[in-house]
Amino acid sequence: MKKIRIGILTLLTIVCFGCHTKSTKVYTEEDITIIPKPKQVTLNPGAFSFTENTKLVALDEATSETLEMLQTNFKNVADWKLEIVASEPASNYILLTHDDSLENENYLLEVSSDKIVIRANDQAGYLYGIQSLQQLLPVEFEGNTLVENIQWEVPNVIINDGPRFKWRGVMLDLSRHFLDKAYIKNTIDQLAKHKMNVLHLHLVDDQGWRIEIKKYPKLTEVGAWRVDQEELHWNSREPIKAGQKGTYGGFFTQNELKEIVAYAASKNVEVIPEIEMPAHVTSAIAAYPHLKCFENPEAIGVPSGGVWPITDIYCAGKESTFEFLEDVLLEVMEIFPSQYIHIGGDEATKTNWEQCPFCKKRMANENLKDVEELQSYFIKRMEKFINAHGKRLVGWDEILEGGLAPDATVMSWRGFEGGLEAAQHGHDVVMTPTSYCYFDYYQGPQNEEPLAIGGYLPLSKVYQFDPVVETMTEEEATHVLGGQANLWTEYIPTAEHAEYMLYPRLAALSETVWSPKDARNWDDFAHRMETQYKRYENQGVNVAKSAFLVTSKTEADTETKTVTLTLQNEFPNANIRYQFGDEALTQNSTVYTNPIEITETTIVQASLFKGGKLIGSTFRDTIQFHKAVAHPTAFSTIYNERYQGVGNSTLVNAVRGTKNFHDGQWLAWLNDDMEAIIDLSGQKSIEKVVLGSMENQGPGIFFPTMVEVSTSNDGEVFENVGTISRAFAPNGNPVLKDFIVEFEPKQARYVKVNAKNLNTAPNGSGTWLFVDEILIQ
Structure with missing residues (x-):
C-alpha cells in the first residue's frame, strides 16, 4: 500500500509539473529588451511559465484573430496547440480584454505567475501587447523550427504603453526596382513587430508604373517595363527611345493590392499609395504621350536609370491631364481605403511649362504670375478632387512652393524646414529628413558595404532623430503627426538587399516615433539591440551588421x-x-x-x-610609407576646390582614400588632366610609381585613360620612364584601383606623374579624375 501511495504522489507531481512549472530564474531590468522601449515598465518577482495546457482566452472574434498569432508561434517552436477558449479558467491563461479607459493603440500588459492579461481599447492595442509579450519570451520564440529543452516563460511585469506619435511609417520605392507581394507582406509583419503603423507605397516614378489601372491599360503594358541595363551604374545608363521593348519590371494587379491592404489592416498598418504628379511620371508619359506639354509632343521611352533634370512632366494646361489623373485616382481610391493619398509633388523642372502654349493660357486665365503658382494651382486642384472623395492629400515639401493647398499635409524630406514652415501655417506634417530617415544611404564604411546612393546614416544617427523641432511652439508641435523612413531603391535591386538596408535601422527609428523622448538612451538601446539582432536572425531577416x-x-x-x-x-x-x-x-x-x-x-x-x-x-x-612621403608636391593645374583633401600633401601622406569620395583623402580634377611633380629632396633610386584612383561612374568619376611617369635630376628636363593606358569600360560599381608603372631602377630627384582625364562621359557630361596617393618605390 505504501508503494502505491508513493507512485501516485510521484505521478501527481509529474502531472502538476507539466501543468505549470514554477520559474527558478530571477529576472532583472536588463532582461527586459523590448524595442521600441515601453512607456512604463514595473518588474515584479516571479514569472509566468507557458505549458501545453496554457489557455488563450478570446472574448470576441477580433481578439481570437490576434491570439492566433501567438498560437501559431507556439505550434512552430514547441509543437503545442494552445487552445483558444471563450471564458477564463482558474489559472494558466492569457486574456485579452477591452478597456475603454485606454487610448487607441495603447495597451496594459499585466503578467503574474498564474495568468497574463492584456487590456486595450482596440485591435491595435491587443496586437502591440502581444508583440511586447513575444519580446519577453526567449529569442528562440521568433523562429519557425522546433526548439528542445527550453523554458517558455516571461517575467512578471506590468507594462503601460502607447505611442508618442500617430504616424510611424516606412516608404518602399517599388518603381525603381519592383519588390514582390511576398516581400511586402514580410515587411508588414516587421512593421507590426516594431509597432509601426504606416506603409507608404511609392507606386509611380519615371522608371516604372506599378499599379494596374483598368481604364488606362498601357500604364502597365508600357510603363511597367524598361530596357534591362542593370549591369550599368544607375546614372550612366543609355537613354531609351520610344518603342524600345522593355523586359525588366513588373506591377501589381488591383486584386493583389487589395490583398496587401487587407493583410496590412490585420496588422494595424495603413497602406498609403503614392501616385506621383506633376513630375517623376516619365513611365506614364511613355504610355500616353499626350499627357505632356505642347500640341503634338514627341513620344518617349521608359528610362532605364537616372533622369535629371525631370522635364517630361504632366502638362498643367491641358484639361485631359486632369481627366486622366482623376480617372486614375478613382481606381486608386477603390483599392486603398487609407485616409491619405500621396501625390508626390517633388523635383518638377518646369521649363516646358514656361514655353507650353496650354500652360501659358492656363496661367493667364487663372491670373498666375509664374510656373511656381501654376504648380500650386495643380496641387490645389487635385486636393479639391481628393477631398471631395473623403480623402486627404499629402505630398513632399515642394508642394509648399507657390502656396500650399488648404488642407494638405506636408512630408518634409529636404531637412526639417519645410515641415516647420507648414506647421507654422497650421498644416499637419510628417518629418522624414534625409539626414535621419533616408535608409538608402550607407550605414557603414563604403568599402565594406553594398553599393548605395551615397550619404552616411549609421544606426546611432537614426536613433538621434526627433520629429519635433526644438524651436516649435506647443501649437506647432501638435501638427507633427510623426516620422517616416524612406527606402528609395535605385541601388536596391532585390528583397534581400532591401532587408539589409531596413534592418536594424528600423528598430532605431521605431523607438524615436513610439517611445517618450526622455526615455531614450543610446547605451540602453545598444544593450537591447544585442537581443534584437538574435531576434532578427531567428526570424530569417537579412540584418546588416554594419554597426559592429x-x-x-x-x-x-x-x-x-x-x-x-x-x-x-x-x-x-x-x-x-x-x-x-x-x-x-x-x-x-x-x-x-x-x-x-x-x-x-x-x-x-x-x-x-x-x-x-x-x-x-x-x-x-x-x-604604406614610401620614398615620396611628406615631400614637396606641385601641380601644373590645381585641383578642384570641392575636393582639396588636406592640400598639396594629400598625395604623399601615406593615407589612402576610401570609396567615400567625401572622406577628405582625395584630390580631384573636373575635365582637366593631372600633372604632379614630386621633389624627393635629393637623388634616390626608384623603380616603381603607383597612382591610386577611383571610379564611380554614377556621379561622373572615371579612371584615367593614361598614366605617364617621367623623372628628372634638375626639375627642367624630364625623361619618360613608363606609360600605361586604359580604355574606358562601363562599370556599375565604385572601384578603387592602383595604376602601377614599373621600370628599370633609376636615380632621380624629381618625379612627374601625368594622369589623363576621360574628359567626356558617354552621356556627354563632364568627368572627374580622383587621386588619393602617389607612391614612389
Missing part, C-alpha cells in the same frame, strides 16, 4: 612622418582588439585604448570582440 564594424580616423603628420590611427565602433564600451601583420585576430590580441601611432609600413587589423568571439568582419588597413 570597426572604423578608423586616420591623420598624417608630414613633419614627423607619423600616421595616427583612431579606431571606433558604434556601440558603447566596445571591446576592440587589434594587431599588426597578417596573423588572424584572436581574443588575446591587443585591447585598443588609445590612438595608434605608425611610423613605418604596417598592416593593421582590428575587430569587435564579445564573449571571447570576433563579432562582424575584420577591419584591415595598410599604412
Whole structure:
C-alpha cells in the first residue's frame, strides 16, 4: 500500500509539473529588451511559465484573430496547440480584454505567475501587447523550427504603453526596382513587430508604373517595363527611345493590392499609395504621350536609370491631364481605403511649362504670375478632387512652393524646414529628413558595404532623430503627426538587399516615433539591440551588421612622418582588439585604448570582440610609407576646390582614400588632366610609381585613360620612364584601383606623374579624375 501511495504522489507531481512549472530564474531590468522601449515598465518577482495546457482566452472574434498569432508561434517552436477558449479558467491563461479607459493603440500588459492579461481599447492595442509579450519570451520564440529543452516563460511585469506619435511609417520605392507581394507582406509583419503603423507605397516614378489601372491599360503594358541595363551604374545608363521593348519590371494587379491592404489592416498598418504628379511620371508619359506639354509632343521611352533634370512632366494646361489623373485616382481610391493619398509633388523642372502654349493660357486665365503658382494651382486642384472623395492629400515639401493647398499635409524630406514652415501655417506634417530617415544611404564604411546612393546614416544617427523641432511652439508641435523612413531603391535591386538596408535601422527609428523622448538612451538601446539582432536572425531577416564594424580616423603628420590611427565602433564600451601583420585576430590580441601611432609600413587589423568571439568582419588597413612621403608636391593645374583633401600633401601622406569620395583623402580634377611633380629632396633610386584612383561612374568619376611617369635630376628636363593606358569600360560599381608603372631602377630627384582625364562621359557630361596617393618605390 505504501508503494502505491508513493507512485501516485510521484505521478501527481509529474502531472502538476507539466501543468505549470514554477520559474527558478530571477529576472532583472536588463532582461527586459523590448524595442521600441515601453512607456512604463514595473518588474515584479516571479514569472509566468507557458505549458501545453496554457489557455488563450478570446472574448470576441477580433481578439481570437490576434491570439492566433501567438498560437501559431507556439505550434512552430514547441509543437503545442494552445487552445483558444471563450471564458477564463482558474489559472494558466492569457486574456485579452477591452478597456475603454485606454487610448487607441495603447495597451496594459499585466503578467503574474498564474495568468497574463492584456487590456486595450482596440485591435491595435491587443496586437502591440502581444508583440511586447513575444519580446519577453526567449529569442528562440521568433523562429519557425522546433526548439528542445527550453523554458517558455516571461517575467512578471506590468507594462503601460502607447505611442508618442500617430504616424510611424516606412516608404518602399517599388518603381525603381519592383519588390514582390511576398516581400511586402514580410515587411508588414516587421512593421507590426516594431509597432509601426504606416506603409507608404511609392507606386509611380519615371522608371516604372506599378499599379494596374483598368481604364488606362498601357500604364502597365508600357510603363511597367524598361530596357534591362542593370549591369550599368544607375546614372550612366543609355537613354531609351520610344518603342524600345522593355523586359525588366513588373506591377501589381488591383486584386493583389487589395490583398496587401487587407493583410496590412490585420496588422494595424495603413497602406498609403503614392501616385506621383506633376513630375517623376516619365513611365506614364511613355504610355500616353499626350499627357505632356505642347500640341503634338514627341513620344518617349521608359528610362532605364537616372533622369535629371525631370522635364517630361504632366502638362498643367491641358484639361485631359486632369481627366486622366482623376480617372486614375478613382481606381486608386477603390483599392486603398487609407485616409491619405500621396501625390508626390517633388523635383518638377518646369521649363516646358514656361514655353507650353496650354500652360501659358492656363496661367493667364487663372491670373498666375509664374510656373511656381501654376504648380500650386495643380496641387490645389487635385486636393479639391481628393477631398471631395473623403480623402486627404499629402505630398513632399515642394508642394509648399507657390502656396500650399488648404488642407494638405506636408512630408518634409529636404531637412526639417519645410515641415516647420507648414506647421507654422497650421498644416499637419510628417518629418522624414534625409539626414535621419533616408535608409538608402550607407550605414557603414563604403568599402565594406553594398553599393548605395551615397550619404552616411549609421544606426546611432537614426536613433538621434526627433520629429519635433526644438524651436516649435506647443501649437506647432501638435501638427507633427510623426516620422517616416524612406527606402528609395535605385541601388536596391532585390528583397534581400532591401532587408539589409531596413534592418536594424528600423528598430532605431521605431523607438524615436513610439517611445517618450526622455526615455531614450543610446547605451540602453545598444544593450537591447544585442537581443534584437538574435531576434532578427531567428526570424530569417537579412540584418546588416554594419554597426559592429570597426572604423578608423586616420591623420598624417608630414613633419614627423607619423600616421595616427583612431579606431571606433558604434556601440558603447566596445571591446576592440587589434594587431599588426597578417596573423588572424584572436581574443588575446591587443585591447585598443588609445590612438595608434605608425611610423613605418604596417598592416593593421582590428575587430569587435564579445564573449571571447570576433563579432562582424575584420577591419584591415595598410599604412604604406614610401620614398615620396611628406615631400614637396606641385601641380601644373590645381585641383578642384570641392575636393582639396588636406592640400598639396594629400598625395604623399601615406593615407589612402576610401570609396567615400567625401572622406577628405582625395584630390580631384573636373575635365582637366593631372600633372604632379614630386621633389624627393635629393637623388634616390626608384623603380616603381603607383597612382591610386577611383571610379564611380554614377556621379561622373572615371579612371584615367593614361598614366605617364617621367623623372628628372634638375626639375627642367624630364625623361619618360613608363606609360600605361586604359580604355574606358562601363562599370556599375565604385572601384578603387592602383595604376602601377614599373621600370628599370633609376636615380632621380624629381618625379612627374601625368594622369589623363576621360574628359567626356558617354552621356556627354563632364568627368572627374580622383587621386588619393602617389607612391614612389
